[in-house]
Amino acid sequence: MTYVRNAWYVAAWAQDLEPDRPMAISILNEPIVLWSAEDRLVAFEDRCLHRLAPLSLGRCEGARLRCMYHGLLFDADGAVVQIPGQDMIPPQARLRSYPVELRHSWVWIWMGDPARADPALIPPAVGFDNPDYILGRGFLDYAAEARLINDNLLDFSHLSYVHAESFGAGPEFADERPRLTPLERGVRFERWVVGTHGPGRRKSDALIDSWQTYDFLLPGILLMWSGSFVAGTAERCGFAQPDYAEAIGAVTFTSQAVTPTGDRTARYFFSWGPHRDHGDEAIRDMLMTLADRAFAEDKVMIEAQQRVIDRTPSPRIMPTVHDRGVTLFNRLVERLARAEAGEAEAA
């Protein structure tokens, strides 16, 4: 399992984190307690310094967190401020804490060197605070390593097969290749599917050009815009953004985040919904119903793929033309992870 540590990982939907209620999460196999109190957001290693009881079973006391095994009290910087029955507090006793940010309705945790935790590296997702979009949200837990989910999102040709019944993309979708552009921290995919009647379940009478563009960014964040336009739009626009006012039906945005929780487990967060000027709540609800169905299809396939890989002595793959995005992204991850390992060794 190779992952970049110097990156912001999605830890939770902001809406799922209640004030004064510690929340247990896991990123890169490290147990973390996430809590917010008195407008401060904190992420600690989820183990008390005393006897390693999980602090996620603890109690918020103002801006402090108490371990509910033997009562040690920690301030929001991780320092021990009280040990019941004991006057002397070891001054160097301190919990490891992680840089944490709330942005675009996601709680982001930096898993690498805290000195490099630059919030400017948080991908520009669209959150529920953005008035332009009407979004729904959810998450799914996978019994598979995050990389396999990344690979899935880096090759949309699977839409024609895994989602033949749900998204109804049709085999012609997998026959076309998107334009790929390497980015500093990811890959951009741009695609027009030209002159079809649209995906199977939402066919239009007129011929349409379907537009879709997404960035897939470190550590595993997908940000995608898409819409359908009258035939000829693709030829006219090229890969410039089409004029939403000319859209047939909704223009939608989806953000998806893949967080490795353990060696063979991951949490997959997602939102989806229309632009407010080109869709409404009913369309959002329809999209979320569709997402629940389609993302369950991915989960069945990817977890089964993981089980096959685990039973294969020396697993080898045979890349196809559609793996270019997968390869670009995974090489980026390996290059950065190698650089991190080198720095760690030099230090």
Place this chain on the structure above:
Amino acid sequence: MTYVRNAWYVAAWAQDLEPDRPMAISILNEPIVLWSAEDRLVAFEDRCLHRLAPLSLGRCEGARLRCMYHGLLFDADGAVVQIPGQDMIPPQARLRSYPVELRHSWVWIWMGDPARADPALIPPAVGFDNPDYILGRGFLDYAAEARLINDNLLDFSHLSYVHAESFGAGPEFADERPRLTPLERGVRFERWVVGTHGPGRRKSDALIDSWQTYDFLLPGILLMWSGSFVAGTAERCGFAQPDYAEAIGAVTFTSQAVTPTGDRTARYFFSWGPHRDHGDEAIRDMLMTLADRAFAEDKVMIEAQQRVIDRTPSPRIMPTVHDRGVTLFNRLVERLARAEAGEAEAA
């Protein structure tokens, strides 16, 4: 786990394999997809060449099988015939396929060298296509290695204890020893229990001689015929087959097959029923009810035995006189497995 690879393993009841519906099975810890289409029966390794997704989640298209992750299409010989979006197909790309035969209502898969896959080595079981017998069938999944189930079937003295309540064999059954004859690929067991009132739950008023003969054949196939006859028959016939016309009650046949699926898992297939001239559907149903009960008794004992073995640092056994069949068969397996390993090394 020592097993012979050059043997036909039972993969499924033919009735459980639907046309155009790929079926996931596992033999010797290898994931296999079994499918039939256009009157052809095929067994492939259950992993796509591309990214190791299981083909058992795939779709039959005529006599071809499509991976439903990214759409690679395979012909019935395992060759890739289509890669969506890609013109060039690597000519050497080919799935491993296994020799497979449908016979006696069982699907048999050859796990060894394909060049040696001789259908004449398929044990002469009685299938549902045999008009002489009225059979029922089933299978059970074990959390135990196949060898322990073989051992069970190679020593019927357990009938007096494991099945004291179901088959009701009585302690006298375990006091007698069957005649054993080594076969080229197994062991023959022949037995008369003389002058009893029959097993506990099906007692007769008159004294009877109970006859039972079975072959236990590689890789783990039991074929057994049995019946009850008037006292004196044993003395008159010796080990020649008695005249079924003189049977008291039913003359029955059962075939049982033990397939190692993983290191600590096995699937146990079975059929049972009377000869059509010496029994009827009601007797078959009674026998199947009895089999469900008795085979569950074996499963409880053998899975518990497996758990004890797994917790024993250096497990040792103390053979008894009844282990002669177990020993004969397991030595045969070891001898053949050693020969296979030697050939593999020489090659």
Place this chain on the structure above:
Amino acid sequence: MTYVRNAWYVAAWAQDLEPDRPMAISILNEPIVLWSAEDRLVAFEDRCLHRLAPLSLGRCEGARLRCMYHGLLFDADGAVVQIPGQDMIPPQARLRSYPVELRHSWVWIWMGDPARADPALIPPAVGFDNPDYILGRGFLDYAAEARLINDNLLDFSHLSYVHAESFGAGPEFADERPRLTPLERGVRFERWVVGTHGPGRRKSDALIDSWQTYDFLLPGILLMWSGSFVAGTAERCGFAQPDYAEAIGAVTFTSQAVTPTGDRTARYFFSWGPHRDHGDEAIRDMLMTLADRAFAEDKVMIEAQQRVIDRTPSPRIMPTVHDRGVTLFNRLVERLARAEAGEAEAA
């Protein structure tokens, strides 16, 4: 996992062992069958000499135990006395048996050198046969190693936090330190909590002094007496036993036993109830309801602690002043275990 072998471990509540019904238990990861017949109590390794089937699936026949796989019969000393179908019985064939004693309503098994199994080393618990106490009982299975439960019982400061809602001890309980006295095979804890209104859920109007004394003894046995008295009693008595006649409310006794069953599993046995002169059945029932709630709180915390420890590469603890009892007891265990290992090596 370091445990002392030369000690009596609690195997079961006597009431849970039915005559002629073999019972499967596990101590220090060794499978053991416990059975009583014809007034004899026996503990064997739970694996038949023949093929390692568990004898706990066996059948008592008078003072003998029969393996119900192939019928081997063992006498109460573990000798084979019958092998079906076989005349010769290997004279040296014998099951390992464990010294076993029934005392204070518990079945105790000695896991060490049988020659040292001195019943005088059985801790002086109070059983249901003691007319002075009205007791209830139970047990809980833990997915955690026994040592973590011992540690919990060796530091009652957790009452203020883990049991804040159930026992309602209040933070002042954890602020006080008990008097500790090292014993030859354990540690004594004595404590007065002076001048409070008692624990939260059972507050009294008058000020009271709460008295509590317990011994924690090898291998993991807690024996505790406690009661509440008028304020001033503590000062008058010191650590001498107060006069029960002056108790406010019940004087109670509890015995608790922690038995390591596997590497990460344990069984926790407990009784609790009032002295007959200072309480009744209603109080016992109230205490058992409270115990069920409070011991479930411990289980949640300790199993979570175990999971954190298992995910921590090099787990380190930071002892506090309350860990003195934990440290004393664990050092005693380590010293004795080391001595046992040394003797084993010398032998």
